[in-house]
Amino acid sequence: MKFCSECGHTVSQKIPDGDNRQRFVCDQCDVIHYQNPKVVVGCLAQWEDQILLCKRAIQPRHGLWTLPAGFMENAESSADGAIRETWEEARAQVSQHSLYALYSIPHISQVYLLYRCQLDNLAFEPGPESLEVALFSEADIPWTELAFPVVKETLKHFFADQKTGDYALHEGILRRKKAR
Numbered sequence: 001m002k003f004c005s006e007c008g009h010t011v012s013q014k015i016p017d018g019d020n021r022q023r024f025v026c027d028q029c030d031v032i033h034y035q036n037p038k039v040v041v042g043c044l045a046q047w048e049d050q051i052l053l054c055k056r057a058i059q060p061r062h063g064l065w066t067l068p069a070g071f072m073e074n075a076e077s078s079a080d081g082a083i084r085e086t087w088e089e090a091r092a093q094v095s096q097h098s099l100y101a102l103y104s105i106p107h108i109s110q111v112y113l114l115y116r117c118q119l120d121n122l123a124f125e126p127g128p129e130s131l132e133v134a135l136f137s138e139a140d141i142p143w144t145e146l147a148f149p150v151v152k153e154t155l156k157h158f159f160a161d162q163k164t165g166d167y168a169l170h171e172g173i174l175r176r177k178k179a180r
Helices: 078-090 149-164
Strands: 011-014 023-026 038-047 050-056 069-071 094-105 110-119 130-136 170-173
Touching: 038 078, 038 094, 038 149, 050 078, 069 078, 078 094, 078 110, 078 130, 094 149, 110 149, 149 170
Parallel strands: 038 110, 094 170
Antiparallel strands: 011 023, 038 050, 038 069, 050 130, 094 110
8 A cells, every 4th residue: 555545645554553563554644544354255055965156257266166255345244245246156046044154364364254055046147257157066066176275165064064964154264375
């Protein structure tokens, strides 16, 4: 960040009074510009024993498979954002949603909230951010073509839970894998 969004003057990084970390602070009007994690919301949309996946038409990870998900917007609930993202990416209508997974990903400053829900019907198709959308059973998941570790982690939990019928809330921290 170089300029203040309030007055347009330059900003400097410093620790504001009463704070404990560096922030961008306007050199002119003293506005503190906080930078906080992004919230990603999405759906684990289920039809019988299958899950809806989208093949990404955008970067990052163009051409790889993911759950329908994206950044939460201002003035919407996390559940509403997950439903909106599912519509935008897969033109799918969902219901009976409940929070299923919460992941913190500190190295990219993101928090994921994924909802387990039911597809209302099979009338889905690619939205503008998807090349394809399809239902997959566990045996058909393209495990080596998944876009993000959070998707793989969520699907592993889901298929294990599907065997027991117990769909507890999953929470975790996904850290960057160390280079060998």
